[in-house]
Amino acid sequence: MNTQLTLRQHPLIRALTELDLPVTDYVIAGSGPLLAHGIRDEVSDLDIVTRGPAWELAQTMGPLSTAPWEDVQRVLLRRGHLEVLNGWFPSTWDVDEFIDNRVVIDDLPFAPLDRVLQWKRTLGRAKDLDDIDAILRYLTRSPLPPTVHPSHP
Incomplete structure (x- = not known):
């Protein structure tokens, strides 16, 4: 991301x-x-991906339609740049469990990278393959915790 532009x-x-x-x-x-x-x-x-109050609110913001997978419903906002959904690959993840296992970055909830990797591998589209490589490079670059050696007298 452009270093001048923060996530928010x-x-x-x-x-x-x-x-x-x-x-x-x-x-x-x-x-x-x-x-x-x-x-x-x-x-x-x-x-x-929303549930409960967030999904109820989203439904008031635009027309409801069917997402292209597994009977998930969606509301497209901002000319389709925001896709608000009531599920995410429901045969793989329960929506509550999916949301509860979020990673918070800059006070915003994101899906964990291991989950991103899993669904991108499942979809296997050309853009997903590039993302898979990028995620794997990122994960292997991440610093490992220091090794703790027992002290010797």
Whole structure:
């Protein structure tokens, strides 16, 4: 990401925060976590998985439609740049468990990278393959905790 632009200054993140969804009832999925970790400099949209109050609020903001997988419903906002969904690969993850296992970055909830890696491997699209490589490079670059050696007298 451009070092001059913080995560919260990104136009899509700003648009999401303007929705004022309850932060405990959604998680940013799709490629959003790659943006948050600095793995990608840009994303064209945000996938926001919601439950309960966040989903109820989202449904008041635009027309409801069916997402392209597993009977998930969605509301497209900001000309489709924000896709608010009521599930994320439900045959793999329960929506509550998915949201509860979020990673918080800059006070925003994101799906963990291991989950991003799992669904991108499942989808296997060309853009997913590039993201898989980038995630794996990022994870292998991450510093390991220091090794603790027992003290010897």
